[in-house]
Amino acid sequence: xxxxxxxxxxxxxxxxxxxSLFVAFGIRLTGDPAVAMFEGAGAPSVQDVQRMHQAxxxxxxxxxxxxxxxxxxxxGNLGTSFRSGEPVxxxxxxxxxxxxxxxxxxxxxxxxVAFPLGTYAAMHRDALADFLIRVGSLLGxxxxxxxxxxxxxxxxxxxxxxxxxxxxxxxxxxVLPCLTLGVILASTLVRLVxxxxxxxxxQPYIRTARAKGMPERLVIVRHGLRNALLPVVTFxxxxxxxxxxxxxxxxxxxxxxxxxxxxxxAVSYRDYPVxxxxxxxxxxxxxxxxxLVDLSYGLLNPRVRVG
Amino acid sequence: xxxxPPAVALPVPVRRGPPIGLRLTLALGLGLVGLSLxxxxxxxxxxxxxxxxxxxxxRLTPPAWFVGGSPYALGTDAIGRDILSRIIYGARISLTVGxxxxxxxxxxxxxxxxxxxxxxxxxxxxxxxxxxLQLSFPFILFALVVIAVLGPGLGRIIFVLAVTQWASYARLxxxxxxxxxxADYIQxxxxxxxRDGRIIWRHVLPNALGAVxxxxxxxxxxxxxxxxALTFLGLGVDPAVPSWGGMLADARNYIQTAWWDSTxxxxxxxxxVMGYNLVGDWLRDRLSPDLQ
Numbered sequence: 001x002x003x004x005x006x007x008x009x010x011x012x013x014x015x016x017x018x019x020s021l022f023v024a025f026g027i028r029l030t031g032d033p034a035v036a037m038f039e040g041a042g043a044p045s046v047q048d049v050q051r052m053h054q055a056x057x058x059x060x061x062x063x064x065x066x067x068x069x070x071x072x073x074x075x076g077n078l079g080t081s082f083r084s085g086e087p088v089x090x091x092x093x094x095x096x097x098x099x100x101x102x103x104x105x106x107x108x109x110x111x112x113v114a115f116p117l118g119t120y121a122a123m124h125r126d127a128l129a130d131f132l133i134r135v136g137s138l139l140g141x142x143x144x145x146x147x148x149x150x151x152x153x154x155x156x157x158x159x160x161x162x163x164x165x166x167x168x169x170x171x172x173x174x175v176l177p178c179l180t181l182g183v184i185l186a187s188t189l190v191r192l193v194x195x196x197x198x199x200x201x202x203q204p205y206i207r208t209a210r211a212k213g214m215p216e217r218l219v220i221v222r223h224g225l226r227n228a229l230l231p232v233v234t235f236x237x238x239x240x241x242x243x244x245x246x247x248x249x250x251x252x253x254x255x256x257x258x259x260x261x262x263x264x265x266a267v268s269y270r271d272y273p274v275x276x277x278x279x280x281x282x283x284x285x286x287x288x289x290x291x292l293v294d295l296s297y298g299l300l301n302p303r304v305r306v307g
Numbered sequence: 308x309x310x311x312p313p314a315v316a317l318p319v320p321v322r323r324g325p326p327i328g329l330r331l332t333l334a335l336g337l338g339l340v341g342l343s344l345x346x347x348x349x350x351x352x353x354x355x356x357x358x359x360x361x362x363x364x365x366r367l368t369p370p371a372w373f374v375g376g377s378p379y380a381l382g383t384d385a386i387g388r389d390i391l392s393r394i395i396y397g398a399r400i401s402l403t404v405g406x407x408x409x410x411x412x413x414x415x416x417x418x419x420x421x422x423x424x425x426x427x428x429x430x431x432x433x434x435x436x437x438x439x440l441q442l443s444f445p446f447i448l449f450a451l452v453v454i455a456v457l458g459p460g461l462g463r464i465i466f467v468l469a470v471t472q473w474a475s476y477a478r479l480x481x482x483x484x485x486x487x488x489x490a491d492y493i494q495x496x497x498x499x500x501x502r503d504g505r506i507i508w509r510h511v512l513p514n515a516l517g518a519v520x521x522x523x524x525x526x527x528x529x530x531x532x533x534x535x536a537l538t539f540l541g542l543g544v545d546p547a548v549p550s551w552g553g554m555l556a557d558a559r560n561y562i563q564t565a566w567w568d569s570t571x572x573x574x575x576x577x578x579x580v581m582g583y584n585l586v587g588d589w590l591r592d593r594l595s596p597d598l599q
Contacts, residue, residue, distance in 0.1 A: 011439070012443075014440070015439075015440055015443045015444070018440055018444075019444055019448070022444075022449075022452065023448070023452055026452040026453065026455070026456050027452060027455065027456075029456045030455045030456050135332070138332075138581065138584055138585065138588065139577075139581065141528075141580075141584055142528065142532075142577050142578075142580040142581035142584050143577055144532050144535050144536060144539075144552075144555075144573060144576045144577065144580075145536070146535075146536055146539050146555065147535075147555060147569075147572075147573030147576060147577065150555065150558075150559065150562060150569050150573065151569075151570070151573065153562060154562055154566055154569065154570070158562060158563055158566075165562075241443070241444075241445035241446065242446070244445050244447055244448075245445070245446055245447035245533075245536075248447045248451075248540075249447075249536050249539070249540060252539075252540055253559075260447075263448075263451065264451070264540070267451060267455045275452075279448050279451075279452070282445065282448060283444075283445060283448060286443070286445050287443060290443060
């Protein structure tokens with residue numbers, strides 16, 4: 001087991017290192033932060049640009065720059081923003097809460113929708129309700145998330161003014177973004193819950209439970225759902241990267257003050273330290289969740305541990 | 308005298324035929340796919356107007372059926388361009404991205420997966436490590452950096468999608484290849500002196516093709532969504548070209564005044580994506596029910 005944990009953790013660390021290298025290298029190809037700084041303020045002189053580069057440290061070779069970034073990052077220091085001069089970790093800390101609230105809220109909505117509907121569909125297999133739930137989930141899968149967001153804004157914020165259309169101004173602001181994210185996530189989850197539960201209900205121990213006269217509701221909850229949970233939880237963990245994509249775009253639609261917006265802005269300003277910092281922190285989140293799923297799988301199912 | 312086995316009625320599960328709904332949904336899916344293909348191929352014939360022609364006097368005109376006397380079936384956008392014509396032309400972008408990116412990633416991924424699964428060894432090990440790395444890289448972060456470097460554009464977005472997705476095909480095909488390579492008929496072929504290339508082409512590939520087709524069809528739907536989202540963020544195709552994601556990006560400032568501007572392009576995306584999803588679902592039921 002120790003070897004298994006070490007191997008998986010090593011793999012996760014390698015992925016993170018590769019991502020940070022890729023981002024640090026890539027962002028330096030996008031344009032000159034010194035020139036971006038002077039945008040709209042007239043053409044900078046050669047000396048001005050040079051002084052900027054010295055101040056940013058961008059006159060040094062890439063290997064030196066990356067080494068400095070990686071070394072400091074390992075000690076928890078992500079550098080300072082070129083644009084605002086603030087520490088990147090402070091910028092991230094200020095925005096992380098909003099992103100987390102959106103992701104968690106979306107997940108809660110998704111689970112609240114997917115479990116009851118998935119269970120109901122599985123219990124009434126091939127009946128009309130099952131068919132409708134499946135069609136509904138397919139419809140949800142086909143919705144562009146940002147368009148669903150726009151439609152919800154149009155209906156619930158513009159037509160009837162129940163919720164603020166964008167920005168963050170109190171708990172009511174959470175409703176539309178979380179609803180959008182949750183509905184899209186639920187579309188995938190509902191099928192998984194249904195399939196997983198159907199799979200479980202075909203097992204002999206379910207027949208035994210029924211045969212001994214256990215009420216159907218208890219059979220479903222105690223034996224069915226509990227065992228159907230594992231693949232669903234795994235899937236949620238592995239979907240984290242995809243969830244991140246949804247979060248970034250929804251933050252944009254809702255002018256949500258989160259990490260996705262921070263990254264998009266930083267890219268357009270060529271603010272290298274902020275881009276590097278945000279991408280590495282987000283990637284760390286995704287990789288860490290994937291690792292946890294992996295490890296818990298190994299814990300629950302010894303066969304996975306080999307290799 | 309042989310004892311005849313007692314005739315026991317085994318509880319054979321009743322195999323019900325496909326629910327009527329299933330054939331209906333397939334027909335609907337094929338219809339939607341056909342419609343989007345027709346729009347893309349015959350855009351110049353079908354579009355009532357030039358999708359680029361702006362008419363500032365007619366800006367944000369509502370759809371004809373919403374306000375009488377409007378000559379525009381689905382209304383106009385903020386600089387007076389015909390939304391219906393732009394949607395029809397926009398199908399070209401969405402379908403090009405969806406089909407080309409999937410063609411590239413599936414062919415490359417299948418080839419690499421076949422080689423990895425059939426030959427095994429260090430090549431297999433190296434391929435799969437690389438695939439793991441690719442799959443654990445969050446797509447949106449990869450796209451953000453690559454598009455920031457290369458700049459937006461049709462070719463670049465196809466590149467990003469193809470590069471991030473080959474690994475799914477490689478893994479899928481590899482596992483199918485490993486499952487069949489020790490099968491008797493392949494051993495027999497090998498014993499007869501059939502070359503590896505021919506065995507792979509004639510025996511291994513066909514076994515994997517069903518799963519690849521399912522994944523590919525569903526990926527077309529997914530890639531159309533991803534392209535629209537990236538274009539909406541300004542990280543996709545050139546904003547000057549009519550595309551569904553781009554139309555929605557333009558429309559977001561007029562959401563208070565012109566609902567049609569942000570409704571119809573999104574509807575076009577949704578219906579097209581749904582078409583591929585329906586067909587992909589049907590294929591999955593047919594070809595590889597175990598594929599999640």
